[in-house]
Every structure is written in structure tokens, then in C-alpha cells.
Amino acid sequence: MDKNQNMTHFGYRQVPAEQKAQHVAQVFHSVASRYDVMNDLMSMGIHRIWKRFTIEMSGVRKGHRVLDIAGGTGDLTMQFSRLVGNTGTVVLADINDSMLKVGRDRLIDQGFGSNIEYVQANAECLPFPDNYFDCITIAFGLRNVTDKDKALASMARVLKPGGRLLVLEFSKPDNPLLSKAYDLYSFTALPLMGTLIAGDSESYRYLAESIRMHPDQETLKGMMEAAGLARCKYYNMTGGIVALHTGIKA
Amino acid sequence: MDPVARSAFHLALERLLNKALALDLASQPKLRCWDGKMLGLCLQPPGLSVALLFQDGQVRVFAESDGQTDARITGTPLAVLRFLAPVEEGSITELEVTGDQQLVDEFRQLLQELEPDWEAELAQHLGDVLAHEAGRRIRQGVQWGQQAQRTLLANLAEYVTEESRILPPRAELEARLLESLPPLEQRLDELELRVQQLERLLRQPSSSS
Numbered sequence: 001m002d003k004n005q006n007m008t009h010f011g012y013r014q015v016p017a018e019q020k021a022q023h024v025a026q027v028f029h030s031v032a033s034r035y036d037v038m039n040d041l042m043s044m045g046i047h048r049i050w051k052r053f054t055i056e057m058s059g060v061r062k063g064h065r066v067l068d069i070a071g072g073t074g075d076l077t078m079q080f081s082r083l084v085g086n087t088g089t090v091v092l093a094d095i096n097d098s099m100l101k102v103g104r105d106r107l108i109d110q111g112f113g114s115n116i117e118y119v120q121a122n123a124e125c126l127p128f129p130d131n132y133f134d135c136i137t138i139a140f141g142l143r144n145v146t147d148k149d150k151a152l153a154s155m156a157r158v159l160k161p162g163g164r165l166l167v168l169e170f171s172k173p174d175n176p177l178l179s180k181a182y183d184l185y186s187f188t189a190l191p192l193m194g195t196l197i198a199g200d201s202e203s204y205r206y207l208a209e210s211i212r213m214h215p216d217q218e219t220l221k222g223m224m225e226a227a228g229l230a231r232c233k234y235y236n237m238t239g240g241i242v243a244l245h246t247g248i249k250a
Numbered sequence: 251m252d253p254v255a256r257s258a259f260h261l262a263l264e265r266l267l268n269k270a271l272a273l274d275l276a277s278q279p280k281l282r283c284w285d286g287k288m289l290g291l292c293l294q295p296p297g298l299s300v301a302l303l304f305q306d307g308q309v310r311v312f313a314e315s316d317g318q319t320d321a322r323i324t325g326t327p328l329a330v331l332r333f334l335a336p337v338e339e340g341s342i343t344e345l346e347v348t349g350d351q352q353l354v355d356e357f358r359q360l361l362q363e364l365e366p367d368w369e370a371e372l373a374q375h376l377g378d379v380l381a382h383e384a385g386r387r388i389r390q391g392v393q394w395g396q397q398a399q400r401t402l403l404a405n406l407a408e409y410v411t412e413e414s415r416i417l418p419p420r421a422e423l424e425a426r427l428l429e430s431l432p433p434l435e436q437r438l439d440e441l442e443l444r445v446q447q448l449e450r451l452l453r454q455p456s457s458s459s
Contacts, residue, residue, distance in 0.1 A: 046254065053257040056312045062286050062305070082306070237254050244253070 008146055011209030020146040021122070025096055027203045028144075032098035034198040036073050036106075041193055042204075048075075050242050053235070054137060054168045055079045057246055063087040064134040067158065069123050070094055070141020074103035074112075080137075081112050091128075093121040123151040128158040135159075139168040143214040152227035159249040165229055167220065170211040171236070171243035178239045186211070217243050251298070256313060260300065264311040267302075271309065273366035280360050281307045287353055290319035293327045302357075321349030334361050 008017045015023060031038065039047050054076065060066055062085040068077045071092040080090045092107070094100045097120055104118050121127055123138065123145050136155050145151045155165055173179040186208035194204030215223065217234050220243075224232045229247030236243050251259075271277045284304040292299040292314065299314035314322075323330060325345035333345055334357075347354050373381035411419040418426070 049254050049257045049261065052261055053253045056257060056260065059318075083310075085305070235253050237252075 009210075009213045011206045011213065017146055021095065024144045027206055028096040029098045030200050031194075031198055031203050032073075032096070032102045035099070035102065036075075038193065038198055038204075041197060042190060046238060050168060050237055050244070051075050051079075051139060053237065054139060054166055054244055055083070057235070057244060058135050058137065058166055059164060060084060060088075060135050065132065066090045067126075067128070067133045067136045067155075068092050069121075069126075069136060069138040069155070070144070071139075072099045072103055072141075074107045076137055076139055077103070077116060078107060078110070078112060080135075081107075081116055084115060086115060089115055089117060091117045091119055091133075093119045093123075093126075095120065095122050124154055125150075126154045126158050130157055131160045132158045133160060133163055135164050135166070137166045137168065140170070142167055142169050142220075143210050148215070149223060149227065152223055152229075156228045156249055161249050163249050165224070165247045165249070167224070167245040169220070169243065169245070170214060171220075171234075171240055172216040174236060174240040178241075182241060217245075220245055260311040260313070263300070264309060267309045267311070269371075270364060270366040271307075273368065273371055274364050277360055277364060278307050280356065281309070284353060284356070287350070288319045289353060289357055290314045290322035291330060292322060292324040293330060294324060295326070319349060321347070321351070321353045323347050323354060334358055 006017050007014045008020050009015075010020050010023045028035075043050075058066075058080075060080055060083045062083070064084050065088060066080045066084060068074075068080060068090060071077050071094055074092055077090050077092040084090060092100070092103055094103065100118055100120055107113065107116060119127065123141070124147055136159055138151075138155070142148055142151065152165075159165055173182055187205075190204045190208050191201040195201040198204070214220075217236065217240070221232050221234055224245060224247045227247075228249070230250040232245065232247040234243045234245045271281065281304055285306070287304050289302045289304075290299060291302065301312045301314035301319055303310040303312060323333070323345055324347075325333070329344040369381050369385035372384060375381075376384065410416045
């Protein structure tokens with residue numbers, strides 16, 4: 001975010017910082033109903049493996065309290081709900097009420113419920129006490145947040161000492177050839193799929209642009225360290241197209 | 251290993267294990283007894299470690315990290331397979347087992363007694379008649395394969411020992427070994443006496459001094 005002029009990026013566009021959340025909300029209101037189908041199509045199903053790896057690295061066990069920020073349609077919440085059992089809790093939080101509704105309906109339809117709570121919340125000012133969660137995840141959500149540093153600090157605050165933060169997000173491919181192919185795919189195939197499946201190419205153009213504007217692996221790692229997290233590291237997946245960053249609250 | 255490949259492998263293994271366990275109703279009560287327990291399997295080489303978490307009558311497969319598991323089995327892939335496989339008699343000495351020995355023993359017993367009802371699963375897709383017929387033919391095929399393997403091994407053993415004489419038959423080998431042992435033993439005794447003699451000579455003071 002450009003603090004001097006109070007402007008920030010929304011894809012490749014510069015918008016006033018206070019308006020970014022509304023722009024992002026509009027995107028997700030538009031794609032909410034087709035979100036899962038589009039995820040499967042765009043990633044050719046690999047997003048399930050990326051999320052699975054996140055679950056494996058979370059170390060979540062029975063009785064834990066987990067926060068799934070930007071949890072959307074509840075892919076991670078569903079897995080965490082099984083892991084924490086009846087003695088644990090999973091909070092599915094999303095700033096967007098359309099996504100939260102789709103996620104809640106999907107989870108209830110599939111028989112989940114007793115250990116899941118739904119909260120509409122902004123990642124920058126999480127409405128939870130200090131030192132509250134054993135694990136926090138934010139999957140494909142951080143790049144949509146207006147002030148990422150503030151959001152990371154907020155997550156660090158509500159994390160218990162020794163608790164783990166996992167940030168799963170698109171990142172920078174480490175191979176130039178893969179990077180070219182990925183750009184071609186992102187700026188031609190994604191908007192086309194958006195038009196054909198979700199009837200909305202602009203939202204998927206924003207997706208491609210927002211990924212390019214997101215901090216690379218090392219920058220995000222530095223941001224997590226600045227937020228007070230220790231032992232920060234990242235794991236590149238699918239050639240760095242996606243990276244999982246992990247950090248522990250000291 | 252690449253995280254995506256590793257997680258895909260874990261997912262495939264988890265689905266296979268849970269499918270097999272779901273098709274054997276007898277396994278469910280045992281699984282529920284281990285609720286919350288975690289068993290580590292470490293294959294050395296290639297240095298592949300997985301942790302099996304037992305929860306709600308199912309198995310979840312994770313990457314293993316130190317200190318998480320209740321018990322751990324470490325060994326070569328062949329040794330671990332022989333230890334856990336239903337038909338092979340594995341030897342505990344080939345493996346390193348640490349932690350909850352009872353969990354390891356019970357898990358081994360579960361796998362050895364596992365009898366998934368694949369025919370019932372097949373019947374859901376093909377119908378009872380076709381599934382039964384397919385199951386019968388598969389069982390016949392497996393029996394024929396096992397019989398053919400035994401016959402082939404017996405014929406091969408007979409050829410190398412009796413016809414081509416590349417190797418001696420076991421009885422002949424043992425007889426020759428027994429024949430050659432007493433002289434060898436006698437020579438060893440002689441050698442020992444000779445060594446003792448030399449030691450005594452060394453201990454005696456030299457005549458020149």
C-alpha cells in the first residue's frame with residue numbers, strides 16, 4: 001500500500017485504499033456461486049493437493065482451535081473439522097458474506113457443523129482475543145487484503161505462543177520458461193474460462209493481475225518476520241506458482 | 251521430494267487404505283481403539299517417512315515430523331513390506347521399532363488379517379451376478395498364479411542342482427560340510443596349540459642376554 005498518497009493496487013489499477021475492500025468484495029460476490037468449479041478448472045484440480053499439503057504442515061490435532069481466514073467455500077475448514085474432532089473448534093472467517101454463505105451451506109449440506117463457527121471478519125482487525133488460536137491459515141486470501149502488514153500483525157496477535165500461521169498463496173515461478181507459459185495461461189485462458197463458466201471475465205482478469213502484484217516468496221517471508229513470527233520459511237509448489245509460508249509465534 | 255508429489259502420494263495411500271479398511275467390517279472396532287494415535291513408517295532408503303493418524307475409524311496419512319508419533323517402524327522398503335504383508339513372515343531384527351510396541355503389533359495383525367470384500371464393492375458397479383463371476387475368475391487367476399510360481403521355482407531349483415549341476419543339492423552340500431568340519435576343527439586345535447607354544451617362547455628370557 002502506498003501510505004503517502006493512501007492509494008493501493010487493485011490488480012494493475014491504483015485505487016484509494018479505503019475502496020479496495022469494496023472492489024474485492026464485488027469480485028467475490030460475482031464469483032461465489034461458481035468458485036469451486038472455477039478453482040478445479042483453473043488449477044486442473046491441483047489446488048486440492050496444495051491445500052492438502054497445507055493441512056499436513058499445520059500440525060493440527062484433536063482439541064485444537066483453528067482459524068481459517070478467507071476460508072471461502074470451506075475446503076480447509078472441512079479437513080480441519082475432522083482433525084480437531086468434537087473437542088476442538090474451527091472458525092471459518094471471511095470478509096465476504098456471499099462466500100461465507102456458500103461455504104456455510106456447503107458444510108452444513110455435507111454434515112459438518114458441531115465444531116464449526118462462522119464469522120464475517122476483516123483480516124486486518126480480527127475480532128478475537130489475544131493468544132487464542134493454535135493454528136491460523138489463510139489460503140488464497142492475503143493478496144486481496146488491503147494492508148497485508150496489518151493483517152499479518154492481527155493474525156500474530158490472536159495466535160497462541162507456539163501456534164502456527166500458514167499462508168497459502170500464489171507466488172513467483174522460479175523458472176523463466178514456466179513463468180512465460182504461466183503468464184500466457186493467466187491472461188488468455190483464465191478470462192476466457194471466466195467468461196464461459198462464470199459469465200465474468202473481469203473478475204478472473206483481476207485474479208491474474210492481483211497474483212502479479214502480490215509480494216514474492218522472500219518478501220512475504222520478511223513481512224511475516226516483521227509481524228513477529230519466528231522460524232518463518234516457505235515451500236514452493238508447482239514450480240513456485242504457489243508457495244506455502246509458515247511461521248510460529250514466539 | 252516435491253511437496254505436491256509427496257502430498258499426492260499421501261492422498262493416494264490414504265484413499266487406498268481407507269477403501270480397503272471400509273470393505274473389511276471387522277477392522278472398524280480395532281481402528282476405533284487407536285483413536286488419536288499416530289504410527290510412523292520410515293523407509294530407509296529412500297528416506298521416505300509417513301505418519302498414519304488413526305481417527306474416527308479412518309486413517310489419515312501425513313508427512314512425519316519428529317516427536318509426533320506414538321510408535322515408529324524404520325527399515326528398508328522390503329523389510330517393512332515383509333513385516334506388514336499378510337503372507338510373508340517378517341523378522342523383527344531387520345527393522346527398528348520404537349515407541350508403543352502394542353500399537354505396532356496390533357497394526358501388523360490388522361493388516362495381516364485384513365480381508366477387504368472387493369466383490370461387494372464390484373457388485374455396486376456391475377451387479378451381483380457379474381461381480382460374483384468376476385470375483386470367481388480373479389480368485390482362480392490368483393490361485394493359478396501362485397501355483398505356477400511354486401512350480402516354476404521347484405523346476406528351476408531342480409534344473410540348477412540336478413540337471414545342469416551349477417549348484418550342489420542341499421543334502422549334498424550339508425553332507426560335504428559335515429565331512430569337512432572335523433578335519434577343520436582338528437587343524438584349528440593344532441593351530442591354537444602352536445600359538446600357545448609361540449607365546450610361551452616369547453615370554454622366556456632370551457639366552458643371549
